[in-house]
Amino acid sequence: xxxxxxxxxxPADTAPEGDDRWAFGTGFTDPLHGVDTALPPGxxxxxxxxxxxxxxxxxxxxxxxxxxxxxxxxxxxxEVALANIGLDLxxxxxxxxxxxxxxxGSGRDEDRLAYFRDAPEFRNVLLxxxxxxxxxxxTARLLALSAWRLALFGRLTGSADPVLAAxxxxxxxxxxxxxxxxxxxxxxxxxxxxxxxxxxxxxxxALWPRLGELLAVSATERRAVDEGFGxxxxxxxxxxxxxxxxxxxxxxxxxxxxxxxxxxAGRLGAHSEYLAxxxxxxxxxxxxxxxxxx
Amino acid sequence: MVTRLRPVPPPPAGAAPGGAAxxxxxxxxxxxxxxxxxxxxxQLTLADLGxxxxxxxxxxxxxxxxxxxxxxxxxxxxxxxxxxxxxxxxAGFAEVRIRTVLDPPWSTDLITPDGRRKLAEAGIxxxxxxxxxxxxxxxxxxxxxxxxxxxxxxxxxDTEETSRFSATACKALRRCRACREPFExxxxx
Numbered sequence: 106x107x108x109x110x111x112x113x114x115x116p117a118d119t120a121p122e123g124d125d126r127w128a129f130g131t132g133f134t135d136p137l138h139g140v141d142t143a144l145p146p147g148x149x150x151x152x153x154x155x156x157x158x159x160x161x162x163x164x165x166x167x168x169x170x171x172x173x174x175x176x177x178x179x180x181x182x183x184e185v186a187l188a189n190i191g192l193d194l195x196x197x198x199x200x201x202x203x204x205x206x207x208x209x210g211s212g213r214d215e216d217r218l219a220y221f222r223d224a225p226e227f228r229n230v231l232l233x234x235x236x237x238x239x240x241x242x243x244t245a246r247l248l249a250l251s252a253w254r255l256a257l258f259g260r261l262t263g264s265a266d267p268v269l270a271a272x273x274x275x276x277x278x279x280x281x282x283x284x285x286x287x288x289x290x291x292x293x294x295x296x297x298x299x300x301x302x303x304x305x306x307x308x309x310x311a312l313w314p315r316l317g318e319l320l321a322v323s324a325t326e327r328r329a330v331d332e333g334f335g336x337x338x339x340x341x342x343x344x345x346x347x348x349x350x351x352x353x354x355x356x357x358x359x360x361x362x363x364x365x366x367x368x369x370a371g372r373l374g375a376h377s378e379y380l381a382x383x384x385x386x387x388x389x390x391x392x393x394x395x396x397x398x399x
Numbered sequence: 400m401v402t403r404l405r406p407v408p409p410p411p412a413g414a415a416p417g418g419a420a421x422x423x424x425x426x427x428x429x430x431x432x433x434x435x436x437x438x439x440x441x442q443l444t445l446a447d448l449g450x451x452x453x454x455x456x457x458x459x460x461x462x463x464x465x466x467x468x469x470x471x472x473x474x475x476x477x478x479x480x481x482x483x484x485x486x487x488x489x490a491g492f493a494e495v496r497i498r499t500v501l502d503p504p505w506s507t508d509l510i511t512p513d514g515r516r517k518l519a520e521a522g523i524x525x526x527x528x529x530x531x532x533x534x535x536x537x538x539x540x541x542x543x544x545x546x547x548x549x550x551x552x553x554x555x556x557d558t559e560e561t562s563r564f565s566a567t568a569c570k571a572l573r574r575c576r577a578c579r580e581p582f583e584x585x586x587x588x
Contacts, residue, residue, distance in 0.1 A: 196472025
């Protein structure tokens with residue numbers, strides 16, 4: 106008996122609900138099932154989709170990186186914490202990718218978008234896809250991305266798109282926990298032993314030039330603001346910078362200097378060499394057994 | 400704690416399926432939905448947890464039940480939907496629709512007093528009041544927050560947090576300094 110004998114395709118006319126079980130993370134029921142997903146009147150569906158895709162991809166790719174800490178973290182508690190943070194982000198990604206597939210009219214569901222796009226079609230910032238490095242590097246990255254995302258989601262609760270507003274309102278309390286977790290570790294390591302301080306400073310110094318991309322305003326983000334469903338990047342960036350400096354100060358870490366907007370590389374699909382191998386791993390089973398359930 | 404269930408709609412004219420009076424069908428549907436256990440905290444029902452947002456029976460006998468997820472990534476949503484549909488089918492309703500409601504987001508404040516009692520009985524410390532979210536930036540608290548969470552086993556107030564995250568996203572891990580037992584705490588969101 107081959108592995109394939111255990112796999113079957115669900116009948117086309119039945120939802121994968123009830124006794125069918127999703128296999129390998131594919132075939133979940135639509136997380137926006139039964140939600141009123143009509144577009145706000147006059148909204149440009151393609152622009153909304155591009156915005157949701159960028160924010161969904163940030164979460165999806167970072168969730169995958171966080172999952173790689175399983176069995177590698179310094180303590181079991183940190184492993185559990187990082188996996189839980191990844192799970193929250195995966196949930197946010199599912200909602201946002203589903204919204205993107207509805208808004209652009211393509212009918213692509215979350216699985217299609219997560220598992221069947223190649224690296225140049227992803228719109229996440231490069232910071233999310235970089236290898237984990239040591240715990241200090243991972244924690245510095247998590248602090249930056251959760252602080253930035255929390256500043257953004259806090260404002261998206263007022264988005265003209267009711268679905269995006271609801272996703273953001275739900276995400277705010279989750280991201281507040283993520284940011285707090287990362288910030289407390291940065292303080293603990295920065296204000297810890299000589300060795301932990303040295304390594305945390307090194308991680309912050311390495312992070313700093315990477316933040317330019319996060320502060321950049323891509324055409325997708327500018328369009329989202331014009332359309333009324335995006336958040337003002339200037340306000341988001343101001344809050345983000347203030348939080349970063351508050352944490353550095355509390356941690357006794359040296360401020361590496363002014364933060365300047367860089368190029369929106371990942372938002373345009375120009376990724377580092379690290380994204381394709383990450384996607385290879387994430388997408389391999391879904392591509393080997395498309396639509397499989399067990 | 401007020402129940403989040405919407406009022407039962409007035410009985411429409413005409414007989415409901417199975418010959419039952421329409422209002423009886425609505426009560427039966429609501430009771431069936433309310434009794435579904437949560438897949439991860441089976442001591443609690445979906446109603447105890449505050450994730451059941453409404454149960455309605457249309458004049459043609461179709462039941463619509465509304466659910467809200469606890470966390471965005473809650474892996475139990477598919478199970479909840481399947482369990483809820485199965486329970487309503489077993490109660491005699493052929494047509495069942497499960498709606499997801501995202502707005503307003505779930506908060507631990509929606510766990511009913513019954514739900515809190517059942518959590519404590521299962522050795523899980525129930526949540527305190529959720530943080531109030533005002534408009535504007537969420538302040539960053541850098542000093543560890545001292546929450547008064549009494550030990551669900553011995554009742555001592557002398558407990559400490561060992562991890563903000565636990566076996567599920569909705570729980571933190573704590574330890575009692577008096578009886579030395581670890582326990583979980585449903586953290587406030």
